[in-house]
Structures are given as C-alpha cells and as structure tokens.
Amino acid sequence: MNNFIKSMDWFSILLYACLVFIGWINIYSTTYSADHQGLMNLDTFYGKQLMFIIVSFITIIITLAIETKFYERFSSVIYLVTIISLAGLYIFGKNINGATSWYAIGGMTLQPSEFAKAATALALANYASDIQTDLTNFKDLLKAFAIIFLPALLIIPQPDPGSALVYLAFFFVLYREGLSVNYLLIGIFGILVFISTLLFGTLWVSLITIALLVLMYLFYKRTKRRISAFKLVSIALLTVALSYSVSFIYDHVFEQRHRDRFSLWLRLEHDPSKLDHIRKTIGYNTYQSESAIGSGGFSGKGFLEGTRTKGNFVPEQHTDYIFSTVGEEWGFLGSGLVVILFAALVIRVIFLAERQKSVFSRIYGYSVASILFFHFAINIGMVIGLLPTIGIPLPFFSYGGSGLLGFTMLLFIFIKLDANRINEW
Incomplete structure (x- = not known):
C-alpha cells in the first residue's frame, strides 16, 4: 500500500486539487448572496458543488x-x-x-x-x-x-x-x-474551406483553389517533378463540392440563430447596427x-x-x-x-x-x-x-x-x- x-x-493530483478549489471559489463568487448562510447550503450552487466535490x-x-x-x-x-x-x-x-x-x-x-x-x-x-x-x-x-x-x-x-x-x-x-497525417491535413483543409466559404463565398473559394492548383502544377513542371493531373482535378472538384455544400447547409439547414452565431464570430454582418443587435441578442x-x-x-x-x-x-x-x-x-x-x-x-x-x-x-x-x-x-x-x-x-x-x-x-x-x-x- x-x-x-x-x-x-502527486504533481497531477496537486494540479487537479488546485483547479477544483479555484473553480469552487469562483462558483461561490458567481452565486454568493448575503442571504445565503453555510457553505453546505444545498439551495445554492456553491453548496451543491461542494457536495459534488466531496462525492x-x-x-x-x-x-x-x-x-x-x-x-x-x-x-x-x-x-x-x-x-x-x-x-x-x-x-x-x-x-x-x-x-x-x-x-x-x-x-x-x-x-x-x-x-x-x-x-x-x-x-x-x-x-x-x-x-x-x-x-x-x-x-x-x-x-x-x-x-x-x-x-x-x-x-x-x-x-x-x-x-x-x-x-x-x-x-x-x-x-x-x-x-496518417493526411487525415489531419484533410480535416484542417475542410475547416479552412468551411470558414473561407462563409467569408468570401463559393465563387471566390473556387477561383482561388483553381489558381493555387495551377500554380502547383507549373511549379512541379518547372522542377521536372511529376504530379498527376487527375489528382489536381479531383482536389478542385472536391473543394468546389464541399464549398457548395457549406453554402447550402448554411442557408437551408442552419436555423437563423446558428447563422447569427457564425455571423458574430466571423463578423459576416457589415452593417454596424445589425452586428450590434446580433451581439446583444444571440x-x-x-x-x-x-x-x-x-x-x-x-x-x-x-x-x-x-x-x-x-x-x-x-x-x-x-x-x-x-x-x-x-x-x-x-x-x-x-x-x-x-x-x-x-x-x-x-x-x-x-x-x-x-x-x-x-x-x-x-x-x-x-x-x-x-x-x-x-x-x-x-x-x-x-x-x-x-x-x-x-x-x-x-x-x-x-x-x-x-x-x-x-x-x-x-x-x-x-x-x-x-x-x-x-x-x-
């Protein structure tokens, strides 16, 4: 034993104890009222949380x-x-x-x-x-x-x-x-396409993707290294398809509250009064x-x-x-x-x-x-x-x-x- x-x-245990204690202190602060008495008052959030800590x-x-x-x-x-x-x-x-x-x-x-x-x-x-x-x-x-x-x-x-x-x-x-790191790269690429589509639209995402792939092809050709044209065309088609799907989902699947959250996060709304309204509601x-x-x-x-x-x-x-x-x-x-x-x-x-x-x-x-x-x-x-x-x-x-x-x-x-x-x- x-x-x-x-x-x-014990270092991990100490870090855990510090985080739990500091967390409880802040829960106590957010819900404290002069009317409440006793740390174990189960009518309060901090009282319940203290019980959870004991458990x-x-x-x-x-x-x-x-x-x-x-x-x-x-x-x-x-x-x-x-x-x-x-x-x-x-x-x-x-x-x-x-x-x-x-x-x-x-x-x-x-x-x-x-x-x-x-x-x-x-x-x-x-x-x-x-x-x-x-x-x-x-x-x-x-x-x-x-x-x-x-x-x-x-x-x-x-x-x-x-x-x-x-x-x-x-x-x-x-x-x-x-x-394979390719799976992580695909995930990062998908996130970039998603954000870029919301910021710039499908047309610009498609044009930028095609331009980058053309530059990549010319670079490989100049260095006399081979790259499959089929692979480049596939990447272009997948990117465009993903971008269109993002636009469709954003416009027809997301509810207005979801669109407002993304609008606030990415500052998609350029009208200051509307942006301020979204900020103070959603x-x-x-x-x-x-x-x-x-x-x-x-x-x-x-x-x-x-x-x-x-x-x-x-x-x-x-x-x-x-x-x-x-x-x-x-x-x-x-x-x-x-x-x-x-x-x-x-x-x-x-x-x-x-x-x-x-x-x-x-x-x-x-x-x-x-x-x-x-x-x-x-x-x-x-x-x-x-x-x-x-x-x-x-x-x-x-x-x-x-x-x-x-x-x-x-x-x-x-x-x-x-x-x-x-x-x-």
Missing part, C-alpha cells in the same frame, strides 16, 4: 482501489453500458432547457455523456492496443472511428452538439498511434463575458468585488462562462494562472503517457490529455469570443456534478494506471 501511494503522481473524493478512492486490469478487461462492457445509457435517454431522459441529456434520479440528475468520454477512451485504448490492430489498415481504422463516433452520434440529436464535438479530440490519440453571453473579462484589467477587482458578476450580467456564468468570473475578479494574473495550471496538467499527462510500459495505458493517457486540452482550449476561446458558443464546460471548474465526476474518473483512472506501470510488461 505504501509503495502504491508513493508511486502515484468526487469518494469516487477517487473507489477508482484507485479498483485493480488496474479491471479497466482493460472490462473496457468493452463499460463502453456498452455507456452506449445503452445514451440511447436510453430518448425513452427515459429528462428534458432540461430543450435538451434531453439527463436522467432524473430522485432530486438529482445524471448526464451520461460526461461519463461517455472515459468509457470511449477505455474502449479505444483496449482496441488500439490489441496486437492484431493496425491503425494504418483502413479496415481497422474504420473500427476505431466507429468506437469514437458512435457515442457522438447518440449525443448530437439530444441535442448537444458541443459534447459531441469533443470526440474529435481522439484524432490526436490516433495520430500518436500511427494515423451573442449576449459572449458580449457580456468579454466585457466582464476586460473590466478586470491586470490584477482584477478582487474576490466578490466583480460588479458584472454580482449584477448577473453574464447568463450561466457558473457553468460554461465561469472563466469570465476569473477574468473580472482576478484579472490577467488570475486568468494566466488558470491557463498555466490547465496547460501544466495536460503536459504532465502527456509526459506520464509516454513513460508507460503498457500500450493500453499510453493510449488512454493520450486520450485524457486530448480531452482535457480540447475542453479547456475551446471553452476559454468561446468565453473570450475567439470561438463561437457551443456549450463546452471548463473541466473541474464549471458547475455540475456529472461533469466533475466524469472528469475526475477520467483523470484518476489514468493516475491508477500510471501508479501501476512498474507491474506492466
């Missing part, structure tokens, strides 16, 4: 007490149970704020999508670590994609596209395990969040001194927009510290993943790092207006029992695997 305690990575500590003890081999041997069962729980939402789920993402259990709610990330990471690690699996083989790669995207496909119609988007983080894991949360963070300055206004936080200017500030409280009350210094803590945790997990003797543990470790990075980068980008609002919480920070428990399990399963690495061969 003493050897196990010594072998645990998380119990979860940590249970997670660390389970034998390491259990996570590998029963990963498929855990994954299957998770898939069933996600599918069951369409029959037994409770609708909250227009999304059927929760089970109502007594007076509590449980969101299975928060636990599906760890289950998917375990299932992918189990499959990809099998000696018969070769991710350079297209058939094996399709099976890996199926493991990753099946939960996402069940989450999207809830509707919860933000949680489903997180599953793209697993591409970083597959890349580490041998996925983009109200982001607008107020930016204002709150900007008002914090270098050192912030001080704990419980945020005027915009106290005035409830930022909707849902204790959940997805919790970082705006950090910016207003703790300023650039506090915000920078939070970013450093998250970055340190992600880098530490990657370091630990690389020293694993078990392929299963390494893949799972990279899954943890990728999911945490994806969440924290997108959430902060969303809160400061660099990315559109898509409803992704900040790990260990945002209010919510399912989220805190899900991320805690995700991290401490890996800490358990890492502590046991000396027994892995």
Whole structure:
C-alpha cells in the first residue's frame, strides 16, 4: 500500500486539487448572496458543488482501489453500458432547457455523456492496443472511428452538439498511434474551406483553389517533378463540392440563430447596427463575458468585488462562462494562472503517457490529455469570443456534478494506471 501511494503522481493530483478549489471559489463568487448562510447550503450552487466535490473524493478512492486490469478487461462492457445509457435517454431522459441529456434520479440528475468520454477512451485504448490492430489498415481504422463516433452520434440529436464535438479530440490519440497525417491535413483543409466559404463565398473559394492548383502544377513542371493531373482535378472538384455544400447547409439547414452565431464570430454582418443587435441578442453571453473579462484589467477587482458578476450580467456564468468570473475578479494574473495550471496538467499527462510500459495505458493517457486540452482550449476561446458558443464546460471548474465526476474518473483512472506501470510488461 505504501509503495502504491508513493508511486502515484502527486504533481497531477496537486494540479487537479488546485483547479477544483479555484473553480469552487469562483462558483461561490458567481452565486454568493448575503442571504445565503453555510457553505453546505444545498439551495445554492456553491453548496451543491461542494457536495459534488466531496462525492468526487469518494469516487477517487473507489477508482484507485479498483485493480488496474479491471479497466482493460472490462473496457468493452463499460463502453456498452455507456452506449445503452445514451440511447436510453430518448425513452427515459429528462428534458432540461430543450435538451434531453439527463436522467432524473430522485432530486438529482445524471448526464451520461460526461461519463461517455472515459468509457470511449477505455474502449479505444483496449482496441488500439490489441496486437492484431493496425491503425494504418483502413479496415481497422474504420473500427476505431466507429468506437469514437458512435457515442457522438447518440449525443448530437439530444441535442448537444458541443459534447459531441469533443470526440474529435481522439484524432490526436490516433495520430500518436500511427494515423496518417493526411487525415489531419484533410480535416484542417475542410475547416479552412468551411470558414473561407462563409467569408468570401463559393465563387471566390473556387477561383482561388483553381489558381493555387495551377500554380502547383507549373511549379512541379518547372522542377521536372511529376504530379498527376487527375489528382489536381479531383482536389478542385472536391473543394468546389464541399464549398457548395457549406453554402447550402448554411442557408437551408442552419436555423437563423446558428447563422447569427457564425455571423458574430466571423463578423459576416457589415452593417454596424445589425452586428450590434446580433451581439446583444444571440451573442449576449459572449458580449457580456468579454466585457466582464476586460473590466478586470491586470490584477482584477478582487474576490466578490466583480460588479458584472454580482449584477448577473453574464447568463450561466457558473457553468460554461465561469472563466469570465476569473477574468473580472482576478484579472490577467488570475486568468494566466488558470491557463498555466490547465496547460501544466495536460503536459504532465502527456509526459506520464509516454513513460508507460503498457500500450493500453499510453493510449488512454493520450486520450485524457486530448480531452482535457480540447475542453479547456475551446471553452476559454468561446468565453473570450475567439470561438463561437457551443456549450463546452471548463473541466473541474464549471458547475455540475456529472461533469466533475466524469472528469475526475477520467483523470484518476489514468493516475491508477500510471501508479501501476512498474507491474506492466
């Protein structure tokens, strides 16, 4: 027992504890009222979150007490149970704020999508670590994609596209395990075509693509290197087709609120009055969040001194927009510290993943790092207006029992695997 305690990575545990504590402090600040008494007052968000933290500590003890081999041997069962729980939402789920993402259990709610990330990471690690699996083989790669995207496909119609988007983080894991860089390049290319189409239109995207391909052909011809004309024509046709599909989806599939969010993000609306109207309606949360963070300055206004936080200017500030409280009350210094803590945790997990003797543990470790990075980068980008609002919480920070428990399990399963690495061969 003493050897196990010594072998645990206490630096990761310390970073986790710091993030959870700072997160709770900011939840307390966003929901504090002079009328509320007692930290464990379950009528308050900070009281409930403190209870969730206590439950998380119990979860940590249970997670660390389970034998390491259990996570590998029963990963498929855990994954299957998770898939069933996600599918069951369409029959037994409770609708909250227009999304059927929760089970109502007594007076509590449980969101299975928060636990599906760890289950998917375990299932992918189990499959990809099998000696018969070769991710350079297209058939094996399709099976890996199926493991990753099946939960996402069940989450999207809830509707919860933000949680489903997180599953793209697993591409970083597959890349580490041998996925061709071409898949990442195709993904980046698709994103560029999507954004360029919205900014400049299909005609300009088509003309620029053709011009670039002609220049590429002339360059190869001048250097006397061969390039297939068929390949260039195929790229041109695919780009044009993708651009047209983007335009069609944007105009005929997206609802007006979705178009407004992209219009605000990419500044597509050039009429200042209309842009200001969109910013104060559809983009109200982001607008107020930016204002709150900007008002914090270098050192912030001080704990419980945020005027915009106290005035409830930022909707849902204790959940997805919790970082705006950090910016207003703790300023650039506090915000920078939070970013450093998250970055340190992600880098530490990657370091630990690389020293694993078990392929299963390494893949799972990279899954943890990728999911945490994806969440924290997108959430902060969303809160400061660099990315559109898509409803992704900040790990260990945002209010919510399912989220805190899900991320805690995700991290401490890996800490358990890492502590046991000396027994892995």
